[in-house]
Amino acid sequence: MMAVLIGPLSFCQLVYLSILTTTLLSLPEASVINPPQKLTIDSQNFQHILSWEPGSNTTMPTYYNVKYIGLSGSEKEWKMAKECSNTTHLFCNLTKEYEEYTSTYIAMVQRVTEHGELNSSILEFSPYRSTYLGPPAVNLTACPACINVTVKLPAAYLKESSLIAIYQKLDYTITVESFDRKEKIPIKNETSEESFTYVVGSLRSNTNYCVSVAVAASLNLHSIPSALKCIITRSNIQAGYGIIPILNGGLVSLIIGIFLLGLYKGGFICLKSKPWPKVLETTNKLHCSVHEPDPENVCSVQVMYKEVKKKEWEYCYDDDSESDSENSGEYTRHVILGRVPSSHAKSNTFVHQTIDCTSAESSSQATELLNSDTENSEEHQSVIRENESTSRVFFHPSSEVNSSSTSELSNSACFNINLNTVMLGDPDKTWDDSATLISHQKDAVDLQDSSASDALESKFFTNTVDVKKPVCHNISHEWQKPSVSDESDASDSEYIRR
């Protein structure tokens, strides 16, 4: 009975003991060292650095081995990375190990323990496809509204090789952005040189721009861009650039000058002011005379025939003159002789001869004729007086007038004209005036003093006739000359005819 009881009790103990031992035995395994984990390769320009993390429950120090194998090779064994055998670091430089850059490599990290080695998971890596290219060395120089970008490719960590030697051609991207990050200009191009220059144009001057360059290959798109480098573009206004617009302006002005010169030579442009032709000068005078309000200028002379019967008056005319006048039947002119009473009482024919008050020529012609009658000067006193203002011809026949003289006078041109007795004025209205004049003259007949009478008559004359020289002194004088001369010529011919 006791054995039965002892049996189960020992069995329980056995079970308990076995459990204990197993747990005790398994204790070392509980502190299992995990292999290295999280293998990563940081590759830049064919420089490969493998890094990993240690497993949990690691005790210091821990030693690692790095092993690798290339797929293109035929080795059966893993290769050991020489620099990373029994290393305590958590990284390993595999640049020299991964020589065959087109091949794919598998890497593994072993943890060295007293019990053995713990292998990590493997990491596949192809340098040609996965290495990061760059960053290139960038140099900037400013130019007007552009930036000169000089790029130098980084060196490849390969024996006697460069990136261009490996890839033949590389594509590069230049990113130009404004300082405030508002504009971004990507420029893509390709190069087959280690060092190259690119000019980024069409930029604003005096602006801050930041440039970054990235390099990549057709079969390897991994790249690291360069750090941003900023520069301010130069201004466009420069002395050198100012020459061209100045030259253009000079050329244009020269062309305009030649054109104007051609016009001048062709006669389209006149610089000299030509003097007014003399022929056309009269038009100006005419213009002047017309606009001069001078009623006194109008001193038209009109010869009228009028019969006035006055007994007191004695005319030097004899019957011949009358007959002449009657015979002619036309307008004849009878010259009124002086106030000197003559014995002859002739028919009272009063002749008005209206002459021009400014006719100097007529007076001169009259003087000529008078001078021809020098024979009669004994009997007649011909005084020719010329006034400054007016030219009058005065005839003062002597007191004693013979018939012969009168006849002579009649035969010859009887030019005894006393302008003082000459009537000037409107033919319609003058009759009364003439009567007045005659009456006046009648009173003054007795006066022997010629000068006094002359003065009086002149006074009357001047009263009746307001002779005034026109303002346009010279012009009118000249102008009226020919016409008056014509008139005087006509009158002379008349006299001669008589």
Added chain:
Amino acid sequence: MISRSLLQFCLMLLFSSEISCLDCNRLHVLQTRMNSDSLERLEKMGGNFPFQCLNERTAFKPRDILKIRLSQQENAKVAIKQILKELFHIFNNNLTQAAWDGTSIKEFQNGLHQQIEKLETCLSAEMEKEITYPGNETILLTSLKLKRYFQTVDDFLKEKQYSQCAWEIIRAEISRCFPILDILTKRLENEGTIYLFFLEKTQIILYE
């Protein structure tokens, strides 16, 4: 007279339009882009290299084909054409054991085929010209080397019976051909030989 020249003009326009669509002058740009796409598709086909296949690796000879540096543009065209055709031939084999995505495989094959077509269109005109290019020995040698190389690959696949490991190894090896293709394509950039050839022909027609 006028109708004849008009006909010639129309023919020239037709030829030029056909050529301009392809634009053999810009062949290198198209080929570069297609190279990049093909390589991406190749990498996308499978995942990481299986650990267990590491022991089955072998070296494919001659190894120095990767150092091909052809200076002549015409030689480069010939070499590119040969490589693409060989690649296409390889991937026409039994891919059942490869354990790859069928769509990816088809995409890769189509891409290769297009690349070959475009290249052949631009090359055919040159063949008619029958110009003997200098340095023909170089291209023959290169051609032979390439032929040997791809024969090795084919033999390897046959030997391993198109197993998954074999295909993975081949995939890793073929991915190394594309950098060579890229370099050779960059040689195509200079010279517009095909364009000049057609231009000469049209000038002869017009001036007759």
